Amino acid sequence: MDTVIELKKATKSFPGVRALKGFDLNIYKNEILGLVGENGAGKSTLMKVLIGMYQLDEGEYLLRGQPAKMKSSNDAIKEGVGMVFQEGCMLLNMTITENLFLSNEQAFIKNGILNLSEMRNEAKTALAKVELNIDPQTPCSRLSPAQRQMVEIARLLWLSEHYGKDNPVMILDEPTTVLQQKEADTLFRILDDIKKHATIILISHRLEEVIENSDRIVVLKDGDYVTEMPADQASVEGIEELMVGRNLSGEHFRESEQREPETENFLEVRNLTIEGVFEPMSFSVKKGEILSLVGLIGSGKEELCQCLAGVRRPTGGEILINGKNVLIKSPKDSIRSRIGYIPIDRRKEGLATDFDVADNINMLILNSLKSKGFLSRFKEAANAKKWVKEALIKTPSIRTKCRNLSGGNQQKVVISKWLAAESQLLVLDHPTRGIDVGAKDEIYHRIRLLAQEGRCLIMMCDTLEEDIGLCNRMLIMKDGKLVKILNCPAAEKPEPLEILSAIV
Amino acid sequence: MNAHAKQRMQIPAIYISLSMLILFLVIFFIGNPSFFKRYNLLTIGTSASILLAVGMGQVFTILTGGIDLSVGGIMSLVSVIFMALLNDYGLMAFPISLAVGVLAGFINGYLNSQLKIPSFITTLGTGGIFVSVAYMISEKPLSAPTSAFKMLDIVNGMSFGFKHIMFIAAGIFIIFYIIQRYTVTGRNILLMGSNEKMCWLSGVNVFWIRIIAFTLSGLGSGFAGILLASTLYSGYPTIGNVYILNSIATVVVGGTALTGGAGGVVNTLIGALIMSVLNNGMNVIGIDVYAQQSILGAMIIIAVAVSFDKKKVTVIK
Numbered sequence: 001m002d003t004v005i006e007l008k009k010a011t012k013s014f015p016g017v018r019a020l021k022g023f024d025l026n027i028y029k030n031e032i033l034g035l036v037g038e039n040g041a042g043k044s045t046l047m048k049v050l051i052g053m054y055q056l057d058e059g060e061y062l063l064r065g066q067p068a069k070m071k072s073s074n075d076a077i078k079e080g081v082g083m084v085f086q087e088g089c090m091l092l093n094m095t096i097t098e099n100l101f102l103s104n105e106q107a108f109i110k111n112g113i114l115n116l117s118e119m120r121n122e123a124k125t126a127l128a129k130v131e132l133n134i135d136p137q138t139p140c141s142r143l144s145p146a147q148r149q150m151v152e153i154a155r156l157l158w159l160s161e162h163y164g165k166d167n168p169v170m171i172l173d174e175p176t177t178v179l180q181q182k183e184a185d186t187l188f189r190i191l192d193d194i195k196k197h198a199t200i201i202l203i204s205h206r207l208e209e210v211i212e213n214s215d216r217i218v219v220l221k222d223g224d225y226v227t228e229m230p231a232d233q234a235s236v237e238g239i240e241e242l243m244v245g246r247n248l249s250g251e252h253f254r255e256s257e258q259r260e261p262e263t264e265n266f267l268e269v270r271n272l273t274i275e276g277v278f279e280p281m282s283f284s285v286k287k288g289e290i291l292s293l294v295g296l297i298g299s300g301k302e303e304l305c306q307c308l309a310g311v312r313r314p315t316g317g318e319i320l321i322n323g324k325n326v327l328i329k330s331p332k333d334s335i336r337s338r339i340g341y342i343p344i345d346r347r348k349e350g351l352a353t354d355f356d357v358a359d360n361i362n363m364l365i366l367n368s369l370k371s372k373g374f375l376s377r378f379k380e381a382a383n384a385k386k387w388v389k390e391a392l393i394k395t396p397s398i399r400t401k402c403r404n405l406s407g408g409n410q411q412k413v414v415i416s417k418w419l420a421a422e423s424q425l426l427v428l429d430h431p432t433r434g435i436d437v438g439a440k441d442e443i444y445h446r447i448r449l450l451a452q453e454g455r456c457l458i459m460m461c462d463t464l465e466e467d468i469g470l471c472n473r474m475l476i477m478k479d480g481k482l483v484k485i486l487n488c489p490a491a492e493k494p495e496p497l498e499i500l501s502a503i504v
Numbered sequence: 505m506n507a508h509a510k511q512r513m514q515i516p517a518i519y520i521s522l523s524m525l526i527l528f529l530v531i532f533f534i535g536n537p538s539f540f541k542r543y544n545l546l547t548i549g550t551s552a553s554i555l556l557a558v559g560m561g562q563v564f565t566i567l568t569g570g571i572d573l574s575v576g577g578i579m580s581l582v583s584v585i586f587m588a589l590l591n592d593y594g595l596m597a598f599p600i601s602l603a604v605g606v607l608a609g610f611i612n613g614y615l616n617s618q619l620k621i622p623s624f625i626t627t628l629g630t631g632g633i634f635v636s637v638a639y640m641i642s643e644k645p646l647s648a649p650t651s652a653f654k655m656l657d658i659v660n661g662m663s664f665g666f667k668h669i670m671f672i673a674a675g676i677f678i679i680f681y682i683i684q685r686y687t688v689t690g691r692n693i694l695l696m697g698s699n700e701k702m703c704w705l706s707g708v709n710v711f712w713i714r715i716i717a718f719t720l721s722g723l724g725s726g727f728a729g730i731l732l733a734s735t736l737y738s739g740y741p742t743i744g745n746v747y748i749l750n751s752i753a754t755v756v757v758g759g760t761a762l763t764g765g766a767g768g769v770v771n772t773l774i775g776a777l778i779m780s781v782l783n784n785g786m787n788v789i790g791i792d793v794y795a796q797q798s799i800l801g802a803m804i805i806i807a808v809a810v811s812f813d814k815k816k817v818t819v820i821k
Contacts, residue, residue, distance in 0.1 A: 309706065330704075331705045334707075336707075348703050349699075351699065353699070354699075354765050355695065355767055359691070366688040375691065
């Protein structure tokens, strides 16, 4: 088989993380390559390298035998490498034709003006290749998600033809999450046809789908290549095992510091629901309990957390704190109920990065740091110093701007901010995202301490292992439903495999 | 690129502004030594006082990431009302006129918070309305009644070698400094300018904070309108026009970022000094009056280019 893409010792690092750890990978012509791995395994980084959004730190990227020189996804498209993004990226207020040829209109300029009828005809031909029988003058906002995806695929095909690149490489990121089963079947039938003159890289969490529709499967884990296999020899269980790996022996998540929760409930949720997002669900969290919410994107777990944080309003159900019904309409209400929210994006939602450590730690309790009615610089400094010491925040001074701290220390500032406000329940949205290993352990330790103090924690973690390792109990959600509640005592943590099958 | 390598040494904007001020002082002194004559310095002080008052208000709206283009309209309206009331109400004309400024600012803030549209649009609109109201009160300039001359003479008088208006401006500065530095509201205005989403998630009432910021701007413009009318012994509906640009220039030249969150009243004090030194000095060393406008315009663009946080704004509108 001819290779179209060759990666040699591909290495890519971000501050604190080695996203790609230096592996080789060949991608061949006329194949559908299934790429699987957990969140954080390095799939997205790899894709962004392939389409030129990231450059490799070390190693080589050969495209059709030549070193790839693209500096942006725009360059990549001209080289015949394109990606259909999960969220889709088209201008919905414009027509299919306009979207198809966006930024390549010069191909249709005749005597200085755009030849619109030629554009339309060309669009028709392009759409026919993906079996989309629809007027190219339709605004994209009227298309179904499946049709939008087809338009994007048609665009990539047309572009590679336009730039004279044979065997284009098309990357599809979770293409079926927005599709019905029938639409997905159609998609794969068309892909099978397209593959006669193209290479398709399929990224999906749905393992059955990957096994059924790809020719070869590559498994990534922790930024490294694990193995590959022909799809007809793969099984869902086998891949799951490879994805999760078997390194759970030994202590990674400070399991020995895990304690049984107290008997009293702090939070009780009754029939809470957002219509169309997640169905009515009930659960409770005891004082001193760590609860993990597990599920794929779209399972409703994010939205559930947003209800607790006051970011979104539920359409039904009740939230009880210490047995008392509370109405949470805004973040302010949830703070009043002693709920703290540690968002996934620290820089955008957790911190004022232009401000110093003290200002950020103190911001929720400014009213208590006054003397004679005015803010007291002395009290502010005292409180900030207390928390810097308590939370082991490594900072040159309390007057250092947060943007100059590492990710781990920024996270500690955010947590301290909520602890200073005496939050009893912390909602942690991916608390260790983008934090290096050492700092991660300190965060784990902090989480344990908070639980031991009798606070409640509701978490969504980066990896399943982290969820299992940290929590006392786990709620598994799927497609907006609470499917399973699982105990995870320190002595007998459940196997990731049995959980994975409930999630997917 | 490695994020750690990108951290450059950050010189606080205030030092840049201070050096700029000193540089101008040196240039103008070399250009014409009589620049430092007492009389000239008092002239600079007077114009700086008015700029300071309007800048004190403007800086709070800019700190939230907004802008108040109605300050000129508020100043004009306040000056006309102030003059109209002086005869019948005497001293009471001061608080009433000030209240008009505050109310105007409150309207701006409420519209911004309620309608959720960019503040440059709302204040562009209300600014026009304020001017129009001023015209409806009096289309001709209103002069101070002779009965009020005594009162206005006090504003323009001198003690200890300084003009009284400079003491008033210092008082205004202290009020706004305390608001910014020692109140929770002031802190929240700054935090909101830095990261509004985070503030909302942290329970800050961003709706009210924005209203308060614009109300403070109305207060500053109210002060400025009264001071300006007092020095001129008259008020008219176009009196504030030049202060729209000048107040923004004062704030940004002082080093407050148009993107919000960084800077403040101390920066604006320096900005007011820079602007009035520049305005005066260009005359003193004999730069063509039409060329002066170009220099001011260029100054604003440079100041914003330096202080603008490009990371915050992905699309330049």
